[in-house]
Amino acid sequence: MDSAFEFGTQPRHDASASLPKAKDFTHHLNQVSKKRAASSLKELYRYQGVPGMIVMAGGIPHPEVFPFETLSATILAHDAFPLDPPREPKKNKSLLSWLFSSSSAALPTSSFTIPKWAPGPPDPKTIQLSTSLQYQAATGPPSLALFLREYVSKVYKPAYADWDVLVNVGNTDGWGKIISLLVEKGDAILVEEWTYPSAVNTFLPFECPTIPIKMDKEGMSPEHLEEVLGGWKEDERDGKKRPHIMYTIPTGQNPTGATMEAERKKQIYEICKKYDVIICEDEPYYCLYTGEWTPKGTQSDRSILAQRLADAEKKEGSEGNAAFIKSLPPSYLHFDTDGRVVRMDTFSKTSAPGSRLGWITANPLFIERLTRITETSTQAPSGFATALTTTMLQKWGFEGYIRWLRGVKATYNMRKTWMCDAFEDTFHLEFDQTTNSVVRGLFPEGTKTITCYSKQPRNKWDEKKGLHGPALVTFTPPTAGMFVFLGVHVSEHPDYQDLLRKGEDATHVLVQKLWTELADNLVLFAPGWYFDAGGEHAIGGKGYGYFRLSFSIATYEETYEAIKTFSKVLDKFFGLN
Known part of the structure; x- marks a missing residue:
C-alpha cells in the first residue's frame, strides 16, 4: 500500500527516534478496505505540483473563471474571551459589556483577505483561492496538516513515532469513514452504556450490535470491559466474534459529562491491548474540560497542586498556555505504543460547526486506507472552510490558538x-x-x-x-x-x-x-x-x-x-x- 503523503506537499512531523513505530494492524481492516486502490487520478496530483509542469492531463477548471476574486473575514482576536469571567452578569449591563473588560470597548478583532493569486513564487503551503477552490488531494491543504501535526505533537504527545493526521468533514464524517475502514457486517461494537446516538446510527446499517459497558464516575468501567471481553463466548453470542472495535467519548462524555483521567485510560488501554481492540476516541469536548462546579459561598476542594495549576491557567502568555495543556486529561494517544488508537477531533465546538472540518490521528496504515476512502467519497473538505480556518490558525499561530481555546473553555x-x-x-x-x-x-x-x-x-x-x-x-x-x-x-x-x-x-x-x-x-x-x-x-x-x-x-x-x-x-x- 502506498504512503498517504507521497505527493511531496505535506512534510512529516519530526518523530522522536526513541519512540516505537506502529504495529501492523492489517488484520483489523475489513475486506472492502483491503481491496481499495489508490485513485487513478492520484498520479496527476503527484506531478502537477512540480515547478514548470504544463498540466494538460486533468479536467481542471481554470481559476480565471472562479467568480471569487478575494475572500475576506473579520475574526475575533485570539484573546477576545476573558480567562476568568464573572460568575453572573451585573444588573442592567448587556452581555457584551460584562463579558469584556469595558462597556465602551469594541470587540477585539482582526481582518484578513485571501487573494485568488498570492504574490511571490508558487508555494504549496500558501493559501490562495486559485488552489483552495480548485480540486485538491484528499489530504487537504498542506499548511493545515502541518498545523495539526504541530498541535497533536505538543498537546496529545503520542507514544509512537509514525502517527499522522487526515482532515475530514467533521467527526460524524470521520466516524463514518472509520466504520467503512474496520467494520464487517454483524461485528459487535463496544460502547459506553450511555452513548451518542448518532454514533450508533452510523453502524446500525451494518447490523452491528452494541455491547454496552457499564460506567462509573470516570466513564467506562475497566472491570466490566475485562469481564465482557475475557468471558466472550461465541456460542452464547449468536456466533459473533469478540469485538475488536471500541467507541468511546472520554472527556465530557455525551450525555453523562463524565471525564476519564490518566490512570483509567491506562487500564482501559492495557485491556484493549490484551484483547487486540482498536480504540476509537471521539473527543469533540476535549478542550472544554472545566473541572467540577463549586457552589456559591464554598471553597473548591482542589489539592494545593491542582489549585496552583488552576491559578496558572488564568495567566496570560506561554505560562498560562502551558498550564492549560497540562490540565487537560491525557489522550489515549499518549499511552498508545502500538498505534491502536484512532482519535477524532473537530473544529465544531471550538470554531464553528458549519465549517464541517475535523481530523483523524492514527497509525500510517489506517491513514493511508482512510485517504483511499476519502478519495472516492467526500474528497478534501470545502476549500472555503479550509482556506478561512487555515488562515485564521496561521494568523493566531499555535500559542494564539491555545489562548483562544482557553477563552472558549472559560466561557x-x-x-x-x-x-x-x-x-x-x-x-x-x-x-x-x-x-x-x-x-x-x-x-x-x-x-x-x-x-x-x-x-x-x-x-x-x-x-x-x-x-x-x-x-x-x-x-x-x-x-x-x-x-x-x-x-x-x-x-x-x-x-x-x-x-x-x-x-x-x-x-x-x-x-x-x-x-x-x-x-x-x-x-x-x-x-x-x-x-x-x-x-x-x-x-x-x-x-x-x-x-x-x-x-x-x-x-x-x-x-x-x-x-x-x-x-x-x-x-x-x-x-x-
Missing part, C-alpha cells in the same frame, strides 16, 4: 456555572454520594450527586422522612462538555405503582408525560432514552427517568427561566401544589 465553564447555580437558587439541594439510599442505582456508585427537592412552602422539613418532601431529580455536575445529565425520581410519582400494577412501563409513560409538559411550557430537554445503549438503565428499569440538559447556547436569563419552569412543572407533576 463554557461560566455557562455550566449558570445552570448549576440556577438549580441551587431554585431547588433545595442535598449533596450526596451514590451510597445514599435515595440515589443508589440512579448513577454509578461513588459518583458525586446533587439531589433536588421542592421549595414549595408545604414541603418544608419533614421530620419523619428527614427530607424536603420527595426527591425530585438528581444530577451530576459535569466536569467537561456542554451538558448536565439528570435523573428524575419517577418512582415518587403518585401514579407510579398503579401503572406498574396495570403492567405498563411506568417509567417510560411518566417520563414521556413530563417531557411533553416541559415542551408545552417552552422548555425542551433531550430525553435520556435517546442515549441508552441497552445497559442497566434501559427504559422501565429502576424507577428513574433521565434527561440531558445543554447549557451551551441559552443566555443567563434563559437558563434561569428554564430551570424555574422545570421546578414549577415538577411540582405540578409530583402533585406538590
Whole structure:
C-alpha cells in the first residue's frame, strides 16, 4: 500500500527516534478496505505540483473563471474571551459589556483577505483561492496538516513515532469513514452504556450490535470491559466474534459529562491491548474540560497542586498556555505504543460547526486506507472552510490558538456555572454520594450527586422522612462538555405503582408525560432514552427517568427561566401544589 503523503506537499512531523513505530494492524481492516486502490487520478496530483509542469492531463477548471476574486473575514482576536469571567452578569449591563473588560470597548478583532493569486513564487503551503477552490488531494491543504501535526505533537504527545493526521468533514464524517475502514457486517461494537446516538446510527446499517459497558464516575468501567471481553463466548453470542472495535467519548462524555483521567485510560488501554481492540476516541469536548462546579459561598476542594495549576491557567502568555495543556486529561494517544488508537477531533465546538472540518490521528496504515476512502467519497473538505480556518490558525499561530481555546473553555465553564447555580437558587439541594439510599442505582456508585427537592412552602422539613418532601431529580455536575445529565425520581410519582400494577412501563409513560409538559411550557430537554445503549438503565428499569440538559447556547436569563419552569412543572407533576 502506498504512503498517504507521497505527493511531496505535506512534510512529516519530526518523530522522536526513541519512540516505537506502529504495529501492523492489517488484520483489523475489513475486506472492502483491503481491496481499495489508490485513485487513478492520484498520479496527476503527484506531478502537477512540480515547478514548470504544463498540466494538460486533468479536467481542471481554470481559476480565471472562479467568480471569487478575494475572500475576506473579520475574526475575533485570539484573546477576545476573558480567562476568568464573572460568575453572573451585573444588573442592567448587556452581555457584551460584562463579558469584556469595558462597556465602551469594541470587540477585539482582526481582518484578513485571501487573494485568488498570492504574490511571490508558487508555494504549496500558501493559501490562495486559485488552489483552495480548485480540486485538491484528499489530504487537504498542506499548511493545515502541518498545523495539526504541530498541535497533536505538543498537546496529545503520542507514544509512537509514525502517527499522522487526515482532515475530514467533521467527526460524524470521520466516524463514518472509520466504520467503512474496520467494520464487517454483524461485528459487535463496544460502547459506553450511555452513548451518542448518532454514533450508533452510523453502524446500525451494518447490523452491528452494541455491547454496552457499564460506567462509573470516570466513564467506562475497566472491570466490566475485562469481564465482557475475557468471558466472550461465541456460542452464547449468536456466533459473533469478540469485538475488536471500541467507541468511546472520554472527556465530557455525551450525555453523562463524565471525564476519564490518566490512570483509567491506562487500564482501559492495557485491556484493549490484551484483547487486540482498536480504540476509537471521539473527543469533540476535549478542550472544554472545566473541572467540577463549586457552589456559591464554598471553597473548591482542589489539592494545593491542582489549585496552583488552576491559578496558572488564568495567566496570560506561554505560562498560562502551558498550564492549560497540562490540565487537560491525557489522550489515549499518549499511552498508545502500538498505534491502536484512532482519535477524532473537530473544529465544531471550538470554531464553528458549519465549517464541517475535523481530523483523524492514527497509525500510517489506517491513514493511508482512510485517504483511499476519502478519495472516492467526500474528497478534501470545502476549500472555503479550509482556506478561512487555515488562515485564521496561521494568523493566531499555535500559542494564539491555545489562548483562544482557553477563552472558549472559560466561557463554557461560566455557562455550566449558570445552570448549576440556577438549580441551587431554585431547588433545595442535598449533596450526596451514590451510597445514599435515595440515589443508589440512579448513577454509578461513588459518583458525586446533587439531589433536588421542592421549595414549595408545604414541603418544608419533614421530620419523619428527614427530607424536603420527595426527591425530585438528581444530577451530576459535569466536569467537561456542554451538558448536565439528570435523573428524575419517577418512582415518587403518585401514579407510579398503579401503572406498574396495570403492567405498563411506568417509567417510560411518566417520563414521556413530563417531557411533553416541559415542551408545552417552552422548555425542551433531550430525553435520556435517546442515549441508552441497552445497559442497566434501559427504559422501565429502576424507577428513574433521565434527561440531558445543554447549557451551551441559552443566555443567563434563559437558563434561569428554564430551570424555574422545570421546578414549577415538577411540582405540578409530583402533585406538590
